[in-house]
Amino acid sequence: MRAVYLFKRDLRARDNRGLAYASKRHKEIVPLFIFDKDIIRDLKVDKKRLVYLYKALALLSSQIKVYCMQGSTEEVLKEVFKTAKPTHLYTTTSYSWSGRERNKVIKSICQAHGVEYVEVFENFLVRPESIPQKKVYTPFYTEWIKRVDLTEEDPQDFKVPDLPLPTLKDLNIDFDSPEPFHPEDCFERLRSFPFERYEELRNYPAIDGSSRLSPCIRFGVLSLRSIFKTAQGRSEQFIKELAWREFWYHIAYNFPQTKDLEFQEKRRNIRWENRQEYIQAFFEARTGYPIVDAGIRQLKEEKWLHNRMRMIVGSFLTKVLLVDWRIGEEFFKEHLLDYDEVVNIGNWQWTASVGADPKPFRLFNPILQAQRYDPQCEYIKRYIPELSDIPCEKLHDPIRYALPYHKPIVNYYQRISIAKELYRALS
Template sequence: MNETYVVWFRNDFRFHDNPAVHAALNEAQESDGNILFVFHLHPDFTGNTDLSNDYFFQTVRDFAEECEKINVKLHIISGTPKEAFDLLTERVGVINTVYHARDFTPFALQRDEEVRHTLQKHRIRLESVRGNYIHEPFEITKNNEEPYKVYTPYSRQWLRAEKTSLVQSDPDDISRFYGRIKAVDAESEKTFSTILNNCSSNWKKIGEKAALHRLEFFIKNVLSRYHHTRDLPEKAGTSRLSPYLRTGTLSVRQVYNAAAVQLEGKNNEGPETFIKELAWRDFYTMILTHFPETAEKEFQEKYRDLSWNNNQDHFSLWKQGMTGFPIVDAGMRQLNQIGWMHNRLRMITASFLTKDFQMDWRLGEKYFGEKLIDYDPASNIGGWQWAGSVGTDAVPYFRVFSPVRQSERFDPDGSYIRRYVPELKDVPDKFIHEPHKMPADIQDKASCRIGKDYPEPIVDHKQERKRAIAMFKEEGELL
């Protein structure tokens, strides 16, 4: 019986530059074996179809449909890692190796170890290959092999380090060496269909084809001025590639290569700025890998006992986008509507929760995890700890974002605010950042009565700024 080489897809739903597919196909070609594609429905994720999971599961479906076009099947297995991979070994002939792309979150490492232990009992290898990173967590270290704790020196070495080449697999070869088409587990297929039926969003741009199209558009139309436009939420000035990187429908190496070519031109500030953002992505993955406790604890140990507020009413209003601060509310409503938020707004809304409300960054990080279609645990945790002044390279605790000043600076005419907070659409520019200052007659003219159509500011920013600074001073700085 021919041996089978399994590709276990997790967050790499693409054919281009997929090291796991490339490795399995090479083995099958050399040994005249078969390849098989599987996706494991982990029980920790099957009960939630909020925006983040909705987008992810529909991406899996899109990839399964693309597989069918080349006469290949993405098999679904489910249950605990042990249950799923025990079943796989029972239903599939002789499995030689299961290949997967490396992932470094605490959850992924624990899951992979459980699968490794399960497969070892069946004398099957679990082989990891390069994941969706430019440089993996152990590749960029200090001379003494210790991890960096600060971005700037890390980025210098990251930029200098040699980059890996892309790998390609011919779809015709994939089809020719593909093994079983009949479902490995019909019950798991039904479970996945039920999950998809619970997904209610209509994502127009999803999957590898959309990802490649977006990359091409970004390189041609946005990259050269990226350094000017990336902070303006109303402009289409960011890459919007992060959802594709999260699901792996786009290889980050493809992104880097496409951007790096533009460094050779005269106007290279945009490409330089963008490439440094890719370095940040690897940096945060490195931090979480070397310091896994930071998934739940502050990177800066002196701030691990801060007396966070627990006002659930405030938290609810923040989530709904009903704080009375237009730029904060616009950001949260954008998140709730489309599962994505401009990075500047992620900073503003996170700063507001942790500083103006003095609420635990973990609450916000978890909520973002439920909503963001580009949710990356390492980057999200790093970003929240940055905004909360408790992480690596964190903004100093005494720097508290003023939501009004941020609004005036990055959405000067209120276009972004009006898009996501429609009750303010007729408010004059003069008052768009602080609508509570409108006189009564202007409120009537704008059909926006403060306290009725749109809330009063829920807190006094100046007072909350003082409280936030005091919290850090009293319980962090004096330790």
């Protein structure tokens, strides 16, 4: 009996439960990855992000032969079923909104072709549905940590049949690019990252103090179990961050309406200003607040952004410019290498104080944040080198000091009192 194993966000051969499960039941497996043209179009995927995906697939292809095909999921599966004649198709369970829709499509194509469809649980340390419904992170974490399952599962030996289907090499992709993130670095990064210093350093965007493993997690280059085990006993804070990821999936599972709607019902009718000139200035990194603009530049240049900066720019867009969080969510979707629909939506809502784990009105004052987390302006000057000669205290506070730079598009203090009124009116 021959089976297809469809890789999605689990691009590794080792410690891959889906592949392991399939290999215990089938001697012949057809490993498959689909570059789904609809997903690529919807994500507005640019070259940098595709290069990472190609490289992750190249790494996987160095471990096992993988057929890589382009087209719609339906077109590709039809061709594979016709050529390979499998009895089963295995893939991982999805808990994201778009992933669930896609799995439904895959299942119905399988059913139409008499192929048995099997989903295997992977990509989480705890099943999102196994924890009694929680709306706040801390009680979620208390339950989550008790349930973490670290059993590793490697695939048994299986044969990959020779089929007239393309592999990555046949797609003729040029992998050369100077991007800062490479899937092949995931292993060394995990091995050498100083988890003991994570809590102390993780908030300073100029320092390489967070793990930068998010793309490795997003594409499944590393298993979550291997990451958890490496951090265990060295940084409880880091383990808590892994739980944040799963908290957002728990929220999405229990409150599926939060894909489009604010988690907090009372905050569903905020009258966002959505002024086009503010949105444009934000997208183009010319808000006049160096810390915010540096963040946007990092995001666009590296396709990754430090967590502290995600909070600062997210708060600035929603609470200072009074722009709908959905516009920020789309912007991150377009740029982030580690873009994850569920995590991004959860965090944008959290930052805008409309989501789960609520506080009445979270504030990230860009002036105080810059003073506290970029005290020497190393981060600002790295991404806005044209400001290198300006004294740091001036760069922190563009309201107080006139800078030879974009004039601040708004006065933070005035805007924040408008925002507070707007939120208070809805409370």
